[in-house]
Amino acid sequence: MSELGQLSGLPLALTFQAFTDIGFWTGVGVIAGTYALVALGLQLNVGFTGIVNFGQAGFMAVGAYTMAILVLKVGFSFWLALPAAVLAAMAFGLIVGLPSLRLRADYFAIATLAMAEIVRLTAQNARGLTGGNQGIFCEGASCYDDSWNSVSGTITGWLEGLGWSDPETLFPLLLVVWTTAALAAVLLHLAQGSPWGRVLRAIREDEDAARALGKNTLLYKLQSLAISALLGALAGFFVALNLATLHPKDFEPPGHVHRLRRAHTWWIGQLLGGGRGCDPDVDGSRSHAVRRAADLGRT
Amino acid sequence: MEAGTAAPSPRAGGVARVAQLGRRHPAAAALLVLAIAVVAMVAARSLHDVAQTGLNGLSLGSVYALGAVGLTLVYGTLRLVNFAHGDFLTFGVYMAYLVNVTWEAPLALGIVSAMAMTALLGVLFERTLWGPMRARRAGFLQLILISIGLAFVIRSGVQYVWGTEVRLLNVNVVDSVELLGLRIGQTELVVIVIGFAVLIATGLMLRYSLLGKRMRALADNFELAETAGIDTSRVVLHTWVLAGGLAGLAGVLAGAVTNVKPELGLELLLPIFAAVILGGIGDAFGALAGGMVLGLMIEWSTLFIEARWKVAVGFVVLILVLVVRPQGIFGRARAI
Numbered sequence: 001m002s003e004l005g006q007l008s009g010l011p012l013a014l015t016f017q018a019f020t021d022i023g024f025w026t027g028v029g030v031i032a033g034t035y036a037l038v039a040l041g042l043q044l045n046v047g048f049t050g051i052v053n054f055g056q057a058g059f060m061a062v063g064a065y066t067m068a069i070l071v072l073k074v075g076f077s078f079w080l081a082l083p084a085a086v087l088a089a090m091a092f093g094l095i096v097g098l099p100s101l102r103l104r105a106d107y108f109a110i111a112t113l114a115m116a117e118i119v120r121l122t123a124q125n126a127r128g129l130t131g132g133n134q135g136i137f138c139e140g141a142s143c144y145d146d147s148w149n150s151v152s153g154t155i156t157g158w159l160e161g162l163g164w165s166d167p168e169t170l171f172p173l174l175l176v177v178w179t180t181a182a183l184a185a186v187l188l189h190l191a192q193g194s195p196w197g198r199v200l201r202a203i204r205e206d207e208d209a210a211r212a213l214g215k216n217t218l219l220y221k222l223q224s225l226a227i228s229a230l231l232g233a234l235a236g237f238f239v240a241l242n243l244a245t246l247h248p249k250d251f252e253p254p255g256h257v258h259r260l261r262r263a264h265t266w267w268i269g270q271l272l273g274g275g276r277g278c279d280p281d282v283d284g285s286r287s288h289a290v291r292r293a294a295d296l297g298r299t
Numbered sequence: 300m301e302a303g304t305a306a307p308s309p310r311a312g313g314v315a316r317v318a319q320l321g322r323r324h325p326a327a328a329a330l331l332v333l334a335i336a337v338v339a340m341v342a343a344r345s346l347h348d349v350a351q352t353g354l355n356g357l358s359l360g361s362v363y364a365l366g367a368v369g370l371t372l373v374y375g376t377l378r379l380v381n382f383a384h385g386d387f388l389t390f391g392v393y394m395a396y397l398v399n400v401t402w403e404a405p406l407a408l409g410i411v412s413a414m415a416m417t418a419l420l421g422v423l424f425e426r427t428l429w430g431p432m433r434a435r436r437a438g439f440l441q442l443i444l445i446s447i448g449l450a451f452v453i454r455s456g457v458q459y460v461w462g463t464e465v466r467l468l469n470v471n472v473v474d475s476v477e478l479l480g481l482r483i484g485q486t487e488l489v490v491i492v493i494g495f496a497v498l499i500a501t502g503l504m505l506r507y508s509l510l511g512k513r514m515r516a517l518a519d520n521f522e523l524a525e526t527a528g529i530d531t532s533r534v535v536l537h538t539w540v541l542a543g544g545l546a547g548l549a550g551v552l553a554g555a556v557t558n559v560k561p562e563l564g565l566e567l568l569l570p571i572f573a574a575v576i577l578g579g580i581g582d583a584f585g586a587l588a589g590g591m592v593l594g595l596m597i598e599w600s601t602l603f604i605e606a607r608w609k610v611a612v613g614f615v616v617l618i619l620v621l622v623v624r625p626q627g628i629f630g631r632a633r634a635i
Contacts, residue, residue, distance in 0.1 A: 109380065110576065121611045
């Protein structure tokens with residue numbers, strides 16, 4: 001490897017030590033699980049409903065920051081702050097979606113991107129509340145992840161009871177992240193097959209046809225966006241617990257776009273793997289749409 | 300934002316008359332609202348402050364306007380929301396850096412190189428990427444995702460060669476000029492002059508030259524233009540040349556008044572989108588005016604709120620326009 005590095009003149013300082021280190025893979029696993037949650041939200045929006053949401057980073061930031069602020073500044077318990085922050089993110093999703101979901105797909109994409117930027121700029125500039133670029137983590141002796149750390153300690157104790165002498169610090173988080181992601185994936189899969197999921201699919205294929213069948217499409221799209229905001233908020237919590245500090249930089253659109261790309265890799269993977277998704281072309285073919293609409297009429 | 304909130308609403312009759320004027324002469328109505336906003340701001344603050352921030356707004360606005368024309372024309376002709384447009388600006392400013400700093404040539408040469416190379420980049424991608432993708436009937440979402448990926452490729456390429464450190468073009472950032480009691484940096488003045496000259500030239504070209512008319516015809520209705528006998532693939536290429544060249548110039552101007560870094564274009568992309576939407580997406584003249592209005596609004600907003608919030612003002616304007624008047628301030632009423 002180093003020979004190759006010299007040959008091409010690239011500063012390749014690759015060793016394979018990191019790849020056999022379980023600590024490294026635990027960290028990767030936590031990040032992968034967090035991205036999987038984000039991807040599920042985008043899958044629901046872009047894949048199932050056909051609304052091009054570019055603002056998932058904004059929902060993550062709203063969830064994570066609300067949780068941290070409620071714990072540190074308002075004095076909520078961590079366990080009460082979590083559902084409160086989820087509700088805040090969902091409400092934010094509704095506020096954003098209500099005016100912007102009436103727009104055409106391309107306008108909606110740009111509007112959600114601008115929304116995510118406004119959230120990030122607010123996190124950066126409302127220093128009294130969010131700590132600005134310094135980030136938010138502890139207030140005096142208490143930190144927002146205190147309660148989580150005690151839970152994490154308990155899980156570590158169980159792992160030691162199972163015979164693992166020195167478990168990785170992040171391993172409990174890895175377990176929780178992937179349990180959440182798996183649960184969300186199962187629930188979304190069930191939702192996809194439900195009548196509700198069929199309406200979403202009809203909206204993706206031909207919104208006018210869905211509306212003609214008497215479905216309130218805006219309501220369904222709002223629900224889709226709110227659930228995606230919920231998943232985003234959960235992912236935001238895991239970012240917060242993983243890093244133990246929150247910075248506006250963690251919620252920059254470039255990072256988010258990384259996540260979006262991941263979502264699509266995942267989505268396309270699902271299609272190739274025989275998933276029941278159809279042509280990702282948003283324009284949709286007419287005959288397809290009619291068939292879908294007929295499908296819908298039978299429900 | 301001031302332009303929107305400062306609209307007069309003393310009597311219902313007045314509102315109706317303004318609304319009627321707005322329908323017939325949207326540009327005149329926008330100018331009227333802008334003038335009223337200026338008067339209101341002068342009353343609230345001072346003439347000097349309004350003029351001083353207005354000057355800053357003109358230099359910011361010319362960067363936005365130059366970026367917005369290309370973005371809107373590409374959208375109009377190809378229905379492509381080009382998220383890589385911001386990184387065209389980045390590419391342009393580094394081309395200028397190469398000539399201006401590495402080879403120690405004057406900035407004028409750097410500007411020419413930036414415009415030429417970025418135009419070439421646009422043509423290259425049209426030939427290798429966008430053309431073939433259109434031939435395969437790629438949908439709207441696929442095109443957006445490709446452009447996002449392309450943005451990463453350009454930015455990472457720039458980072459690979461020049462690294463992530465913040466650099467400066469070889470321009471005079473110290474001296475300033477006194478104009479009617481207003482202070483303006485020498486470089487900033489040059490930026491405003493170049494920006495305005497090129498914007499006016501672009502406007503005239505789009506208005507009067509045959510090529511400009513063809514570009515606008517394509518942006519208005521691609522199929523109809525093709526039926527009318529316009530060689531669309533040629534015009535598309537010319538559109539990329541224009542969009543790339545102007546983006547390169549906008550990048551250099553932005554880099555001259557601030558600094559040169561790989562995120563330069565990314566940070567300008569959303570305000571440029573805002574300018575495009577303000578002017579009505581696909582409308583070249585609207586984009587020119589939208590960029591100027593947005594630059595002025597952002598700088599004027601610093602009279603009333605802290606300067607660190609000014610970037611967010613652009614996005615608030617963007618969302619307000621999308622909600623209230625998605626066809627843009629100058630656009631004809633139509634369903635979006």
